[in-house]
Amino acid sequence: MLSGQKINVLPWNYVYWSKYKLWLIFLANVTQDDFFIGFLYLRDSSTGFGLRVFNYASGAYWWAGSFAGKEYVRNQTLQVPSVQMPRLAINATAKTVNRLFAYGPSLYMTSSIGYMLNGSNKFTLYPLLNQINASTGWNELWTLMVDSSKTYYYSILYMNRQDCSHVMLGWTLRLNDYAATPFRTYEASWSIQKKTYCLTVNTERSNISVNVNGFPFRTDSWGRLKVPISSGIHTLQLEASVLADLGVRVAFGGWSDGSTSNPRQINVGGNITINAKFVTQYLLTAYSPFRNVSGAGWYDSGSTASISIEPEVNHWNGTRHVFTGWTGDLQTSNSSLSILMDGPKHAEANYKKQYQVHFNAAGLPNGTIIELNVNGASRNVTVPDSYSTWFDSGATVSFAVRILKIEAGSLMYSLESWHDSDWSTIASPLIVDKPDTLTANFNREKAASKIFSNIQHDTKVQGEPVVISGAIEPSHQDAIVKLYYSLDGNSWSQLTEVRTDSEGKYSYEWDSAPPGTVYVKAYWSGDFDHKEASSSSSSFATSLSMAFFRNWVHSVGDLVQKSASFKFLVYPLDFAMSLCNMIFLAFEEAQILSAVLAITTASLILGLIYLAPILFILMMVATKGGTSRLNFVFLIPLAVLWALSVVGFLIAETGMFQSFAKIAVAGFVLMTILLSGGLFSSAAARIVSGLRS
Numbered sequence: 001m002l003s004g005q006k007i008n009v010l011p012w013n014y015v016y017w018s019k020y021k022l023w024l025i026f027l028a029n030v031t032q033d034d035f036f037i038g039f040l041y042l043r044d045s046s047t048g049f050g051l052r053v054f055n056y057a058s059g060a061y062w063w064a065g066s067f068a069g070k071e072y073v074r075n076q077t078l079q080v081p082s083v084q085m086p087r088l089a090i091n092a093t094a095k096t097v098n099r100l101f102a103y104g105p106s107l108y109m110t111s112s113i114g115y116m117l118n119g120s121n122k123f124t125l126y127p128l129l130n131q132i133n134a135s136t137g138w139n140e141l142w143t144l145m146v147d148s149s150k151t152y153y154y155s156i157l158y159m160n161r162q163d164c165s166h167v168m169l170g171w172t173l174r175l176n177d178y179a180a181t182p183f184r185t186y187e188a189s190w191s192i193q194k195k196t197y198c199l200t201v202n203t204e205r206s207n208i209s210v211n212v213n214g215f216p217f218r219t220d221s222w223g224r225l226k227v228p229i230s231s232g233i234h235t236l237q238l239e240a241s242v243l244a245d246l247g248v249r250v251a252f253g254g255w256s257d258g259s260t261s262n263p264r265q266i267n268v269g270g271n272i273t274i275n276a277k278f279v280t281q282y283l284l285t286a287y288s289p290f291r292n293v294s295g296a297g298w299y300d301s302g303s304t305a306s307i308s309i310e311p312e313v314n315h316w317n318g319t320r321h322v323f324t325g326w327t328g329d330l331q332t333s334n335s336s337l338s339i340l341m342d343g344p345k346h347a348e349a350n351y352k353k354q355y356q357v358h359f360n361a362a363g364l365p366n367g368t369i370i371e372l373n374v375n376g377a378s379r380n381v382t383v384p385d386s387y388s389t390w391f392d393s394g395a396t397v398s399f400a401v402r403i404l405k406i407e408a409g410s411l412m413y414s415l416e417s418w419h420d421s422d423w424s425t426i427a428s429p430l431i432v433d434k435p436d437t438l439t440a441n442f443n444r445e446k447a448a449s450k451i452f453s454n455i456q457h458d459t460k461v462q463g464e465p466v467v468i469s470g471a472i473e474p475s476h477q478d479a480i481v482k483l484y485y486s487l488d489g490n491s492w493s494q495l496t497e498v499r500t501d502s503e504g505k506y507s508y509e510w511d512s513a514p515p516g517t518v519y520v521k522a523y524w525s526g527d528f529d530h531k532e533a534s535s536s537s538s539s540f541a542t543s544l545s546m547a548f549f550r551n552w553v554h555s556v557g558d559l560v561q562k563s564a565s566f567k568f569l570v571y572p573l574d575f576a577m578s579l580c581n582m583i584f585l586a587f588e589e590a591q592i593l594s595a596v597l598a599i600t601t602a603s604l605i606l607g608l609i610y611l612a613p614i615l616f617i618l619m620m621v622a623t624k625g626g627t628s629r630l631n632f633v634f635l636i637p638l639a640v641l642w643a644l645s646v647v648g649f650l651i652a653e654t655g656m657f658q659s660f661a662k663i664a665v666a667g668f669v670l671m672t673i674l675l676s677g678g679l680f681s682s683a684a685a686r687i688v689s690g691l692r693s
Contacts, residue, residue, distance in 0.1 A: 028173055104213070
């Protein structure tokens with residue numbers, strides 16, 4: 001019973017107070033329009049116990065008295081009937097003038113009202129009771145807290161004199177369902193104050209965030225904020241800007257006292273009103289794929305904005321992007337420009353991709369000056385330097401090169417081909433689709449050279465040495481010359497290798513040339529500075545029959561000379577052989593026919609000198625007293641045999657059937673001698689016979 005009124009209380013928390021060795025039991029009674037908070041003091045003894053009570057409706061806090069009886073304190077869980085939850089609905093008001101002021105990001109407490117943030121939930125705090133204890137240094141502020149959903153809480157704010165930057169929230173009871181919530185500590189500066197003043201902030205903008213000592217407030221529909229505040233230095237901060245529309249915002253522009261600081265400090269010694277100025281700003285957006293725009297952002301209405309962009313973005317891999325112009329609200333090719341901000345503006349930077357192409361030359365001596373023509377523009381480049389330039393992606397580039405000056409002696413250089421970075425062969429024009437290096441590849445052209453080959457005579461007697469000589473121009477000492485021959489126009493075979501002398505000349509004596517028409521040519525492979533060279537072919541004919549004929553004549557001569565009585569017979573042989581050699585050399589261009597003509601002439605002389613006198617005597621004896629018809633009968637078969645021997649001789653002279661060549665030549669010589677002797681003897685016999693008659 002309290003003041004003659006029966007009150008049912010419900011314990012909702014407890015604590016052991018070791019200093020006084022007693023238990024403090026927290027009690028509560030909540031009705032629809034009021035609540036009581038009680039504190040029961042127990043000592044777990046047979047002595048009496050005491051009770052203190054706070055009543056919200058009256059705002060009174062009193063000692064309800066001591067009660068006789070026995071106290072029991074047990075740590076024991078009991079089953080109790082469920083408690084009917086109250087439906088509290090009261091008009092929250094302050095029950096005392098608070099002197100414990102606290103300011104922080106989540107707590108703002110003044111004399112008559114306060115505010116607290118817990119996550120997204122905001123509470124309004126109404127002071128119920130101050131307990132300022134100078135001896136212990138612990139000060140208490142009992143509060144009624146109400147959130148936006150009209151949930152009510154009883155709570156105590158503790159402020160310790162040794163820590164003026166923190167406030168502890170404890171012994172919190174949710175009055176709507178008797179739920180106790182845990183303790184919490186808030187960062188807040190607190191102090192004991194006596195007076196409260198009114199801070200008014202005018203912004204002319206509704207719902208503007210205004211932080212007072214770090215705690216966030218918002219202006220009302222009139223653009224005004226009024227909050228109670230203590231005396232002293234306080235911090236005031238306004239929301240820097242508020243988005244009004246797409247690309248439009250209002251931004252803080254300063255204070256009415258001329259200050260532009262935000263946040264700023266104010267010194268409160270009484271009621272204070274401060275006005276904030278806001279300006280309209282427009283957003284200038286500028287897009288670039290390379291994020292290299294400077295100057296984009298918010299600008300005051302009517303001001304002039306300046307934006308600029310890098311005209312060239314080099315990626316350092318042979319690729320770059322070059323600025324081509326702005327599109328959007330700004331259309332210009334200037335990379336830097338100014339614009340009047342009379343509304344939101346947007347600009348977009350456009351770029352084109354370019355590739356770097358290098359041009360150089362390979363294969364030329366250093367110091368060579370070349371003229372490089374790229375898309376019709378010429379420039380001189382000194383090897384090994386190169387020239388590079390940029391082309392739009394997909395552009396067509398034409399290129400050409402020529403040598404202007406070169407120090408190369410007798411060497412000549414010519415452009416072989418163009419190559420790209422992969423050394424693939426390319427040709428002008430070319431479509432540029434990547435960074436590239438285009439190389440003009442030059443080949444060294446060797447100086448021209450000549451080689452000659454000569455043979456002294458066109459017709460040779462087999463067995464006699466054939467001298468092949470010639471020279472290289474320009475002269476090269478100790479050069480290897482290869483000699484080739486072809487017999488009767490067949491395939492070429494290597495004869496030998498010879499070296500040139502100090503004058504570039506060579507000579508070779510061939511001792512065993514085969515019979516027939518022999519073609520000879522010379523070949524030089526060239527050197528570092530000169531091209532290879534091959535001579536025109538020279539030919540000569542080797543006569544096997546002449547060799548046989550000479551051997552036979554010399555053999556007969558040697559045999560005759562052994563007899564002193566017949567030495568005179570050697571002279572006709574020598575005459576015939578000399579005449580044979582003379583005719584053979586005189587008609588050497590006729591090759592085979594020269595041998596036929598020479599041997600036939602020599603054989604005719606031999607027949608005339610040696611055989612004709614004998615045959616004449618025989619004919620005279622045989623025709624004595626007879627007719628001369630016998631002579632014709634004798635010559636006809638001889639002529640036929642001679643004709644056949646001529647065929648055999650020609651076959652032998654061409655080199656065919658060399659195993660029968662000696663027989664064929666011997667037959668021809670013998671038949672020619674016989675025919676010669678027969679003809680001359682027959683003619684002589686006729687002359688003599690005619691004279692007789």
